[in-house]
Every structure is written in C-alpha cells, then in structure tokens.
Amino acid sequence: MEYVENTQSNTEVLAKETLIFPGFYTTNIGKLSSTDTSSFQGVFTTAITNLKNDYTKDKYIRDERFDQSWDHIQGEARELIVKLLEMYCAAEYSGFLLYKELSHELKETNSVLSDGFSLMSRDEARHASFLNKALLDFHLKPGLGFLKKEHRKYIFLPFSWFIYSTYLSERISSCYYITIFEHLESHPEYSIYPLFSFYKSWSEDENRHGDFFGAVIKSQLQLSNGLKARLVCKFFLLLIFSMTYFKHKSNYKLLALLGLDAREYYVSTIRKVNNSIRKDLPVVIDLEELQLFEELDICLLHISENEKINISNQNTLLKLIRKIPHYSTILLVILRLLIRSGTA
Ligand SMILES: [Fe+2]
Ligand SMILES: [Fe+2]
Incomplete structure (x- = not known):
C-alpha cells in the first residue's frame, strides 16, 4: 500500500491509497456519428442548451459542514459509507472518461454530439472530484492509475446495448439521488454525512445527461421505431430493471443506515424511472x-x-x-x- 499526504484538511493526516475499478466501454463510433441531429434539432438544442447553462456549476462547494473529523463514524457504518463512496467514485470516473473520449472521437464527424459529450464529461469530472475529496475525509485516496490509457481494458458494446444501457443508467442514478435526498430532507436524523445534501444537484445533472441520450434515441430510428426496436428495448428494460432490483439484496445494510428499506427503495426507483422514460423510448414495461x-x-x-x-x-x-x-x-x-x- 502506498501512503500519500492528504492536503485537503488543515490537520496533517495520512491518506491510504484505495483501489477503485471504473469500467471502460466503447461502441460503434461510426453509427454514433451518423446520428441525424438536424432532423431532431429542437430536442438536441434544448438538451445541449441545458447542459451549457451549467445550472449546478456553483453547487458542489464543500462548505463548513465538512470542516470536521469523520473519525466518529466507525465500524460497519464507516465500511458502508466508504464502499458507497468508492463505488460511485468509480462510476463517475467511468462516465467522465467515456464521455471525454466520445467527444474527442466525434469532434470531426458530429460536432453536436461531440459538444454534448464534452459537457457531460465536465459534469462527471466534477462528481468524481467531489467523491475523491469525500474519500479523503475517510483518509482514503483513490489510486488513479486507470487515467493512463494503457492501463485500461475496454469492453465493446453493440450500439443499441450501449445507448439503451447508458441512457437507463443516467435515468436510474438520477432517481437514486433524488430519492435519497428527499428522504433525508424529511428524516434529517439519518443524514450522517453532508454528501447526501448535494444529491439534488447531482440528480439534476444526471437527468440532463438522460435528456441528451433521449435525443440520441429519438434521432436513431432503429432505436425508436418499429417492432425490432420495441423488442430490443423491452429486453434491455427487463435486464436493467432486474439487475437494479437484485441490488436490494446486497445494499440493504447501507440503505438501512440511511433509514431506507432496500426493497421498497429499489421498487420505487424502478417505478419512477419507468414512468419518466416514456417520452424517450419506443416502449415501457x-x-x-x-x-x-x-x-x-x-x-x-x-x-x-x-x-x-x-x-x-x-x-x-x-x-x-x-x-x-x-x-x-x-x-x-x-x-x-x-x-x-x-x-x-
Ligand atoms: Fe455523474
Ligand atoms: Fe451522468
């Protein structure tokens, strides 16, 4: 284990390096670049204008609530919070690198998509950085060796898999965040660490990412029209909703720490997501x-x-x-x- 100095707080504390495991994905860039943004200019303009407006730019500021030690959180509660931070940190880094690379690859062939991905990578980098600092509160610093391209192993996803699953993961994470935020607003006694009070802005960011992918789906007719699109879409909804639902078995302790019943939480998340995606998908369950x-x-x-x-x-x-x-x-x-x- 490597030990590095934590420069975040004014106390000289040593942070231990922890490994996080972002996933690296890619897809058929040719198909992505063929997205007909001009026929669906309205939805793209709205999605990209909302991203450009950067409504949450000044929201991720670590205020005085963070100016304290978190060493009073010990035992299982500490393990659970650290696991949550590591998991989300990895996911945000995955999103940041994916969108940054897509923006770069589409620069010459589809400037509208390239702009959208660039703006989304800005948000994911901000989220990852915030989680990085949160880990330092627990004397942990994520190893960032994966930022070097030669250390990454990419998984190629067929185009429809890539678009549907990324779209759904944005919508689902948006829903996760707002559900926890609203729950802790009405039950502040469970708010054991200030990160969760940022979840409203977080949810809004992820929702805007979902809107951008929604525009891509609408403009890719093989994803939005016809029997094949309906069947493939239904398959992905079943797959992703099932995987989401099964998480209640592994995440029940963390959710109980926040005062939530895991099964109810995942059922309500899936219901909310299923209702919110009607506007973008050819079919919902x-x-x-x-x-x-x-x-x-x-x-x-x-x-x-x-x-x-x-x-x-x-x-x-x-x-x-x-x-x-x-x-x-x-x-x-x-x-x-x-x-x-x-x-x-
Ligand atoms: Fe994010
Ligand atoms: Fe996102």
Whole structure:
C-alpha cells in the first residue's frame, strides 16, 4: 500500500491509497456519428442548451459542514459509507472518461454530439472530484492509475446495448439521488454525512445527461421505431430493471443506515424511472401486468437455494443435479417475462 499526504484538511493526516475499478466501454463510433441531429434539432438544442447553462456549476462547494473529523463514524457504518463512496467514485470516473473520449472521437464527424459529450464529461469530472475529496475525509485516496490509457481494458458494446444501457443508467442514478435526498430532507436524523445534501444537484445533472441520450434515441430510428426496436428495448428494460432490483439484496445494510428499506427503495426507483422514460423510448414495461417484482422474487428464491447447494459438502456432480430444477425455474421466469406482452 502506498501512503500519500492528504492536503485537503488543515490537520496533517495520512491518506491510504484505495483501489477503485471504473469500467471502460466503447461502441460503434461510426453509427454514433451518423446520428441525424438536424432532423431532431429542437430536442438536441434544448438538451445541449441545458447542459451549457451549467445550472449546478456553483453547487458542489464543500462548505463548513465538512470542516470536521469523520473519525466518529466507525465500524460497519464507516465500511458502508466508504464502499458507497468508492463505488460511485468509480462510476463517475467511468462516465467522465467515456464521455471525454466520445467527444474527442466525434469532434470531426458530429460536432453536436461531440459538444454534448464534452459537457457531460465536465459534469462527471466534477462528481468524481467531489467523491475523491469525500474519500479523503475517510483518509482514503483513490489510486488513479486507470487515467493512463494503457492501463485500461475496454469492453465493446453493440450500439443499441450501449445507448439503451447508458441512457437507463443516467435515468436510474438520477432517481437514486433524488430519492435519497428527499428522504433525508424529511428524516434529517439519518443524514450522517453532508454528501447526501448535494444529491439534488447531482440528480439534476444526471437527468440532463438522460435528456441528451433521449435525443440520441429519438434521432436513431432503429432505436425508436418499429417492432425490432420495441423488442430490443423491452429486453434491455427487463435486464436493467432486474439487475437494479437484485441490488436490494446486497445494499440493504447501507440503505438501512440511511433509514431506507432496500426493497421498497429499489421498487420505487424502478417505478419512477419507468414512468419518466416514456417520452424517450419506443416502449415501457407494464410492471403490474408483468408482475415483475413478484417474478424476480421467485428468481431470488431459487438463486438462494443454489447458493445453499454450492456451500454444501456434496460432490460437484450431485450439486449440479440438485441445482438443475432451480435453474429451470429461473429460465421459465425469464421466458415468461420475455414472451408476455407486458408493455405500455
Ligand atoms: Fe455523474
Ligand atoms: Fe451522468
């Protein structure tokens, strides 16, 4: 472990380097650059003007509430907060690098998209920097070796995957932030660290990023029109909503620390996101008709049965045989969700 000096506070404290793991993604740049921004000039102009206005420019200022030691937060609470900061720090760095590189790659071929990505990378850099400083409050400093391009391993995502999943991650994170902000506004006793009071601005930034991707979706007809677009979109909504819902199993302690019930929190987030994306996508899910959460609970039950089998002392073959019925049920649920119409 490398030890570096923390210059953030006036007390000379040593910060320990911690590793964070941003993901690096890329996609078909040719298809992205072919986005017809002129036929959808109105939506692009609105999205980019809102980004240019930089409404939250002066919002991320560490005020006097940060001028104190956070060493009174110890044990599990400290571990949970550090895990949250590391996770979001990695995600913000991912977004910053992705948008910065896309802006650069599109500079010559699509100046409208290039401008949008550049403005979004500005926001993500600001978010990452804020989290970086928050980690220093806990005597941790993220290792930034990944900023060197040669240290990154890129994952190529097909175009529709890339656009739908990035769009949804912007909308979902916007919803995460505002839900926590509003909850802590009405339950300040759970506000154990001032970071959360910045979540309103954070949510607004991510929402503007969602608006920009919404404009890209509208202008890419293979993503916004026709049966194929509806099917692919439904598949991604199911996939991303399922992954989001499953997080309640791993994040329940952190959310309990903030006074939130994890399952309720994720269900309400998915409902809000599903309602907010109608304006951009060719299809949204009818959560009630599909009984999505009930179906996913069935999957969770069988996943947990398989985990129990995994840790048993039986031999590998016997374990596999015992797991087959659980895998089959999970597969049936997935097929049911895909085949049933369940869209609105
Ligand atoms: Fe961000
Ligand atoms: Fe974002």
